[in-house]
Amino acid sequence: MNDAMLEIVHGRANAQIDPSLQVWGWEIPVYLFLGGLAAGVLILPALLELLSGKKPKSMALRLAPWLSAVLLSLGMGALFLDLSYKLHVYRFYLAFEATSPMSWGSWILLLVYPVALLLGLGGLTDDERQRLGAFAGKYRLASLVTWALGHADALRRPLLWAAVIVGAGLGIYTGILLGAMAARPQWNSAILGPLFLTSGLSTGAALLLLLRLDEHERHVVVRWDVGAILAELVLIAVLLVGFATGDRTSQHAFWHLTSGPWAAPFWSLVVVTGLGVPLALEAIEIRRRLPLAMLTPILVLIGGLSLRFVLMISGQASSFREFP
Amino acid sequence: MMFPLAVDFGHQANLVLGTVIGVAFGFALERGGFGQAPILAAQFYGSDMRVLKVMFSAIVTALLGMTVLSGVGLLDMSQVTVPETFLGPQIFGGLLLGVGFIVSGYCPGTSWVSMASGNWDGLVTILGVIAGSLVFGLAYPLVGDFYTSGAMGVVRLPDFLGVPQALVAAAVVAMAVGAFLFGEWVERALGRSRGEAPPTSEPATRNRVFAGFGVVALVGIATLALPAAPVPVVPERTVASMDAVALAKALIERPGAVQIVDLRPTAECAVKRIPGAICRPADDAEGAFLADLPRTRMLVLYGAGDVAPPEGVRRFKGDVAVLAGGFPAFESGILAVAAAPADATPAVLADWRLRSALGAYFSGTKVQAPPPASVPAVRPASPVRDDAPVKKGGGC
Amino acid sequence: MQAPRPFWNPYVAGVFLGLVLLGSFLIVGNGLGASGAANRLGIGAAHVIAPQAVESNAYFAEYVGPGKNVLDDWLVFEVLGVILGGAIGAYSGGRMRRGITMGKRPVSPWTRLALAFVGGALMGVAARFGRGCTSGQALTGGSVLSLGSWVFMMCVFAGGYLFAPLVRRQWR
Numbered sequence: 027m028n029d030a031m032l033e034i035v036h037g038r039a040n041a042q043i044d045p046s047l048q049v050w051g052w053e054i055p056v057y058l059f060l061g062g063l064a065a066g067v068l069i070l071p072a073l074l075e076l077l078s079g080k081k082p083k084s085m086a087l088r089l090a091p092w093l094s095a096v097l098l099s100l101g102m103g104a105l106f107l108d109l110s111y112k113l114h115v116y117r118f119y120l121a122f123e124a125t126s127p128m129s130w131g132s133w134i135l136l137l138v139y140p141v142a143l144l145l146g147l148g149g150l151t152d153d154e155r156q157r158l159g160a161f162a163g164k165y166r167l168a169s170l171v172t173w174a175l176g177h178a179d180a181l182r183r184p185l186l187w188a189a190v191i192v193g194a195g196l197g198i199y200t201g202i203l204l205g206a207m208a209a210r211p212q213w214n215s216a217i218l219g220p221l222f223l224t225s226g227l228s229t230g231a232a233l234l235l236l237l238r239l240d241e242h243e244r245h246v247v248v249r250w251d252v253g254a255i256l257a258e259l260v261l262i263a264v265l266l267v268g269f270a271t272g273d274r275t276s277q278h279a280f281w282h283l284t285s286g287p288w289a290a291p292f293w294s295l296v297v298v299t300g301l302g303v304p305l306a307l308e309a310i311e312i313r314r315r316l317p318l319a320m321l322t323p324i325l326v327l328i329g330g331l332s333l334r335f336v337l338m339i340s341g342q343a344s345s346f347r348e349f350p
Numbered sequence: 351m352m353f354p355l356a357v358d359f360g361h362q363a364n365l366v367l368g369t370v371i372g373v374a375f376g377f378a379l380e381r382g383g384f385g386q387a388p389i390l391a392a393q394f395y396g397s398d399m400r401v402l403k404v405m406f407s408a409i410v411t412a413l414l415g416m417t418v419l420s421g422v423g424l425l426d427m428s429q430v431t432v433p434e435t436f437l438g439p440q441i442f443g444g445l446l447l448g449v450g451f452i453v454s455g456y457c458p459g460t461s462w463v464s465m466a467s468g469n470w471d472g473l474v475t476i477l478g479v480i481a482g483s484l485v486f487g488l489a490y491p492l493v494g495d496f497y498t499s500g501a502m503g504v505v506r507l508p509d510f511l512g513v514p515q516a517l518v519a520a521a522v523v524a525m526a527v528g529a530f531l532f533g534e535w536v537e538r539a540l541g542r543s544r545g546e547a548p549p550t551s552e553p554a555t556r557n558r559v560f561a562g563f564g565v566v567a568l569v570g571i572a573t574l575a576l577p578a579a580p581v582p583v584v585p586e587r588t589v590a591s592m593d594a595v596a597l598a599k600a601l602i603e604r605p606g607a608v609q610i611v612d613l614r615p616t617a618e619c620a621v622k623r624i625p626g627a628i629c630r631p632a633d634d635a636e637g638a639f640l641a642d643l644p645r646t647r648m649l650v651l652y653g654a655g656d657v658a659p660p661e662g663v664r665r666f667k668g669d670v671a672v673l674a675g676g677f678p679a680f681e682s683g684i685l686a687v688a689a690a691p692a693d694a695t696p697a698v699l700a701d702w703r704l705r706s707a708l709g710a711y712f713s714g715t716k717v718q719a720p721p722p723a724s725v726p727a728v729r730p731a732s733p734v735r736d737d738a739p740v741k742k743g744g745g746c
Numbered sequence: 747m748q749a750p751r752p753f754w755n756p757y758v759a760g761v762f763l764g765l766v767l768l769g770s771f772l773i774v775g776n777g778l779g780a781s782g783a784a785n786r787l788g789i790g791a792a793h794v795i796a797p798q799a800v801e802s803n804a805y806f807a808e809y810v811g812p813g814k815n816v817l818d819d820w821l822v823f824e825v826l827g828v829i830l831g832g833a834i835g836a837y838s839g840g841r842m843r844r845g846i847t848m849g850k851r852p853v854s855p856w857t858r859l860a861l862a863f864v865g866g867a868l869m870g871v872a873a874r875f876g877r878g879c880t881s882g883q884a885l886t887g888g889s890v891l892s893l894g895s896w897v898f899m900m901c902v903f904a905g906g907y908l909f910a911p912l913v914r915r916q917w918r
Contacts, residue, residue: 274626290365294823298369303830310838319837321466325830354775364774365823372827373834374766375778380835382759387847387862389753391917394910400756405885407760408767412777412889415768431776433877433887435894440883443876444898447869448905451880453913454865455847458873459780459828459881461866466829467836468844474859475866479781480788482870487789490805497875505893518891530757552755559757631813 053108055334058200059229060101062222062330065197066230068094068142070250072189074243081149086237088149091142091189093233098138098196131199138196141188148178148185197223204341212279212341215268221261222334228254229330232304232323244318248308251326255305262297279341288340296336300329353425361641376463385463387455387471394452396540398549399533406526407559414566417519421573427515438500454478516570523567527560589659592671594683597650598708601626609647611640614654614677624652624673624680625712630660637662652676684709750840767889776820777886781873783825788870790816821882849917861916 071082071090082088150158155175162171178185201222204213231251239247269280283292307322382404383389392398419425451457454475456464461479464472490497508515534551541548600608601624610627612619619629631639637660643649649666651659652673663670673680682688687709690702753759770777786809793800793810800806809816836842846855853861873879876898878887884902887895 285360285362287362289360289362290369290818290823293366294369294826298366298373299826299830303373303834306834307837310834314838314840316837316840319833319842321833321837321842353772355773364820365818367774368820368824369827369830371766371770371773371778372824372829373831374769374827375763375824376828376831376833377835378759378763378766378831379828380832380839380841381754382756382763383753385832385836385841388849388917391849391910394906395914395918397918400753403756404760404763405880407757408764408885409888411761411764412767412771413891415764416771416890419772425772427890429775430771430890432890433883433892433895435892435897436877437894437897439875440877440894440898441901443872443874444901445872445905445908447872447876447879447898448902448907449909450865450868450870450872451902452865452906452910453868453916454862455917456862456865457780457880458784458866458869459778459879462780462825462828463832463835464847466832468842469847470844470855471846471858471862474862475869476784478863478866478868479784479870479873480791480866481863482867482872483781483785483874484788484792484870485867486871486874487803487805490803493875494804502894507891507893507896510893515891522891551757555755556757559761562761634813 051108052335053104055331055338057101057105057108058203058222058334058338059331060097060104061200062197062226062334063229063233064094064098064101064138064226065193065200065223066226066228066254067091067097067233068138068145068189068230069193069197069227070230070234070247072145072186072193074246076183076186076190082240082243084238084240084243086234086239087243088151089146090234091145091149094193095139095142095146098135098142102135130195131203134192134195134199137188137192141185141192144174144178144181145185145189147175148182150175194223197226200226204337212269212282212337215265217261217265217268218337221258221265224254224258224261225330225333228258229327232326232330235318235323236320248311248318251323252305252308252312255301255308255326259297259301259305262301282340283336286340288336291332292336292340295332296329299325300332301326304329353419354429360643375459376466379460379463380467384460385467385469385472387464387469390457390460391452391455396536397544397546399530399537400549402533403530406529410523410526410563413519413522414563414570417516417570418566418573421516421570422576432504432506435502435505436498436500437502439497440500442496450482514574516567516574519570520567523563527563530556530560589663590669590671591674592650593674594680595705595708597624597673597680598684598705598712600648600650602708602711607647608650609643610650610652611643612653612677613651613657613660618654622681624677627652636660640666643668652680654678685712751838753839764889767885771890774820777882777889778824779821779878779882779886780825780828781870781879782819782821782882784870785874786816786819786822851915851918853916858916861913 067090071087074087075081082090086093159168159171162168198219201219202216205215205218228251231247231254234247235244235251266280266283269276269283272280283289304322304325307319307325310316311318311322379385383400384404389398389400393401416425416427416430420427447457454461454471456472456475458476458479461472461475465476466472486493506515507513508518511518534548537548540546597608597610601610608626610624612623612627612629614623614629616629616631619627623629630637640649640660640662643666648669648671649663650671650673651657651663653676655676655678656674657672657676659670659672675683684705687702687706690699690706694702754762767777789800789806789809792806793816797810800810833842846858848858869879873882876883877894878884878898880899880902883895884899888899
């Protein structure tokens, strides 16, 4: 890294960053949202299968790993739009920097694809496998498919664990990616990693709930979602307490989120609309055995996207420069 | 404690409270049956007077609550927002809204609830309301004169009629109960002639509600007998003057309790300012940005010298002070303290020590040694740490 | 599936609604509303599509322009809450389902939707002239005894009763 770059990334108050406040647009929050969603969609079905020991019944859960790969690709598309030097993207993979979350992230992104591909293949029914084999046969790829299916079945358990671990890494990475920017006090919190992971789990569960699930699966996923939302509320509380009891820069970040210009979107959209009301609706669903309202997962998804946008925009306005 | 409480909250907190209050409002409307068009429309065919009953019960409840609270001096009615009266446009708007109500089956508020319950007609009604609002805006050049005609300002019935609010409230209660009984009679009479069953209603519940209204209305009238509360004297918003040392002490001792605003042009403010100060937004000389600042923190303003605070300060609800001497005073007095004169008296030296220590806190340098009694101090004042080494931040 | 829960007794629902309104007055100092949010949403959408045309309009210019965010308003956040509260109420009451509400003698769905839109548009215009709708003007202004609000409220009922016979087919 040259000196200018070093200063931008690690300097707490520097001229390249502070007068020009907002340098990231919509692409980054959308990428963080889709990345978290991909992590949630990858982890949840794998965990369910590990815990129950049975392959999921519904097509949505069986093929969820592929959905995860698609979501991640969309997110990376948004990230790619944000890159200034798009042709230099390969350079991420020419080096590995053990202390850089970006480097870790780039490699985790690459790991997701083979895991998701094989996990999805292993979830296919016999009927679907035959059709896939016939389709691949047209292009003389039948032996490749047979080979991949064989490995997908043989390695099912290791693959499930890999999905959980890689997915957790992906979810945490989307949070600490922001923390790597030292100049933004509001992002310098270790809580962001777990916060974005739990948010990814709850939005992932919400997305799965929008698809056609088996009755039993739906009950389980709703309970997972309730757990993730509760954990997210606790983490937000911890984040705020951490800011409130920190030094002046942290207190400024606390002010940003409690009475500053982004307080209303944060509390109304993220906490009330995205967490509190879905939690209430899901609690009603569990207690009264009502059919699930499609509104609930939609609210969770709105809340997850708002969380990224609010933390992103208000974070870029937080600065060490006000505290020399 | 004095109501309304909002006087002490910021704009953002009000918005969040708005969401929470809105949740309760939407829930109440839904439970009242207002999410379904046929129930609302039935009001106008006399088969179910639910709109009348719910709406007037709500008006009476809120009115009585405010009457009693202001009667015992807990609520300041002058702080409550009262819609202004524009007689002509409101007569026209009311008639037109009534027509729109019976055509669509909703009023604007209930259409949001209907949409939330999954009704397409609720959503379409909202789209209609939005379209109608835009049409009004587009036609504004033509209808603007009528729109602003008949302006009477805030007119409240007690003032208009010259009757105390408690008596007006009691009259409203009597009228509402009369309307309820008449409405139920209409329901029964029309139900008989149409061969339909009138909506069922628990007489005991109804009677308890009516009795409650009556009792609270009497309590409201009783408050008239209380001695009139002394008219609260609203203190003139005085802007205190603060010197640099006091400000520096406040910043160190109570960092969260002070909010500093730099009134100088943005270019100067961006270069160097008092630690923690925010720059006033460009082209906002009146100080409209002050409305977004927390009222719980003392506001300290400063300029390039002794300056008059912006107009907006008069409306600021918290404490306000202006830094005497402005930024130069703080810079020379705290941030870059000149060496103490050699022939300083003990009092001057004590003052110098204090300022030097405060400056050291902000600039992160060592406190200057006091001058030896005879040799003049040669050590230059520490500069503000503009050229501080780049700190390696933790992040990962 | 369970049968929907019955609605509350209208007087009880009214008292509850009145307490919410009273709470709003006591906490934030103003009452409730609904049409203002639709107005702002519309202006915001129009501003995204045709910024210049909107900013040059004398009425819209009050809402948009440099340094103004048309959605940064109490009513917008309150109506967000109304939607959420309505959804909680409808869901817990077993009444949340996609459909179109109809009167006793069903008309075709498209007729119903067309009437809903036309009625909505009339109310959109009316709410601007009236400085509010049944929530912001009649309910809120009525409870603080505003002269204009009471006149407005009486006119709403008058307009509804006068016009009701003409659209009787839709409802009865």
